[in-house]
Amino acid sequence: MITFESVTKRYPDGTVAVDHLDLEAPTGEITVLVGPSGCGKTTSLRMINRMIDASEGRILLDGVPVQGIDPPTLRRGIGYVIQQAGLFPHRKIVDNIATVPYLLGWDRKKARSRAMELLERVGLDAALGQRYPFQLSGGQQQRVGVARALAADPPVLLMDEPFSAVDPIVRTSLQDGLLRLQSELNKTIVFVTHDIDEAIKLGDRVAVMRVGGKLAQLADPKTLLAQPADDFVQEFLGRDRGIRRLQFVSTEGLRLRTDLTVPEGSSAVSPEPWVLVVTGDGRPVGWRTGEPGGKLEPYGAYRHGRDSMRAALDAALLSPSGNAVALGEDGKVVGVASRQALDEALAEAADG
Numbered sequence: 001m002i003t004f005e006s007v008t009k010r011y012p013d014g015t016v017a018v019d020h021l022d023l024e025a026p027t028g029e030i031t032v033l034v035g036p037s038g039c040g041k042t043t044s045l046r047m048i049n050r051m052i053d054a055s056e057g058r059i060l061l062d063g064v065p066v067q068g069i070d071p072p073t074l075r076r077g078i079g080y081v082i083q084q085a086g087l088f089p090h091r092k093i094v095d096n097i098a099t100v101p102y103l104l105g106w107d108r109k110k111a112r113s114r115a116m117e118l119l120e121r122v123g124l125d126a127a128l129g130q131r132y133p134f135q136l137s138g139g140q141q142q143r144v145g146v147a148r149a150l151a152a153d154p155p156v157l158l159m160d161e162p163f164s165a166v167d168p169i170v171r172t173s174l175q176d177g178l179l180r181l182q183s184e185l186n187k188t189i190v191f192v193t194h195d196i197d198e199a200i201k202l203g204d205r206v207a208v209m210r211v212g213g214k215l216a217q218l219a220d221p222k223t224l225l226a227q228p229a230d231d232f233v234q235e236f237l238g239r240d241r242g243i244r245r246l247q248f249v250s251t252e253g254l255r256l257r258t259d260l261t262v263p264e265g266s267s268a269v270s271p272e273p274w275v276l277v278v279t280g281d282g283r284p285v286g287w288r289t290g291e292p293g294g295k296l297e298p299y300g301a302y303r304h305g306r307d308s309m310r311a312a313l314d315a316a317l318l319s320p321s322g323n324a325v326a327l328g329e330d331g332k333v334v335g336v337a338s339r340q341a342l343d344e345a346l347a348e349a350a351d352g
């Protein structure tokens with residue numbers, strides 16, 4: 001657990017970057033610091049590993065004030081990942097990852113085998129270990145940055161805008177990779193971003209900061225979207241807050257119809273305006289009107305019970321029928337969520 005107790009940082013020129021910050025980052029969870037540029041996120045993060053020292057207040061690591069621990073010892077237990085990875089350009093990837101184990105005096109063989117294990121853990125091919133950083137894409141370099149931070153198995157990981165410099169698709173896959181890794185490793189992670197969507201996706205808890213280094217709200221993402229503390233937080237969350245809330249609403253209770261599917265090749269007439277054509281083994285093909293013979297229209301699908309209401313609504317909007325195709329884990333159709341069923345579920349979500 002990392003605890004900020006009324007922490008203030010005043011730079012020598014008088015700038016108050018962080019102002020009486022009280023915050024807890026629980027063990028094994030991802031706490032995200034989010035807020036507009038200059039609100040003191042990076043300063044707060046760097047005070048944890050003492051790259052910057054607090055002017056007032058205390059930061060405790062499992063109850064022990066970090067100010068009393070000498071920085072090299074402190075940093076041995078704290079991994080640090082920054083934007084653009086910050087890899088050493090003249091060292092091979094494997095040696096970049098093994099940086100901290102080498103510093104800790106591990107023998108070369110052990111350090112390198114740990115590095116290779118981590119390379120795989122972050123989803124990279126072992127062959128990349130022999131390359132130099134410039135021979136990797138930006139996204140691959142970021143993964144190496146994460147592997148390097150994890151090399152000595154520190155309980156705490158500080159991440160400062162680690163995924164900001166890559167395109168949105170790579171960014172999504174890095175975020176998914178981090179969540180997968182975290183479900184296995186359970187590190188105490190403090191993650192800085194200015195992107196509220198990233199904060200909501202990754203954070204167990206999200207701390208919204210405002211310029212002047214004050215905490216505006218600390219809450220889990222669901223609460224944040226449902227009950228923003230004030231106008232600043234509401235504005236920062238953006239206009240589509242209502243839609244984004246749906247990503248926390250389960251599709252489990254969504255009522256499904258199972259009478260709207262017809263097998264491929266069937267020429268049966270249906271009184272329904274739309275029916276879903278499925279293959280012999282139950283996979284979706286497309287929508288056709290109740291009258292056979294017309295061309296098939298595209299469908300949108302979601303995984304029932306696993307995906308959120310946001311995904312189900314998106315699936316419905318992707319199809320001219322207005323219905324969402326519900327799939328099981330095996331990719332086969334388990335039913336159809338009609339517009340009416342979606343309406344009912346949305347009304348319930350709005351109430352709750």
Ligand SMILES: Nc1ncnc2c1ncn2[C@@H]1O[C@H](COP(=O)(O)OP(=O)(O)OP(=O)(O)O)[C@@H](O)[C@H]1O
Nearest residue numbers: 011013015017036037038039040041042043044194
């Ligand atoms: N060394 C310094 N001396 C004086 N002021 C500083 C120094 N470093 C940062 N600041 C100021 O402290 C405030 C907080 O900066 P910080 O980098 O912590 O914000 P941030 O929220 O991480 O911003 P960004 O999202 O733009 O990276 C800003 O006003 C910044 O200009």
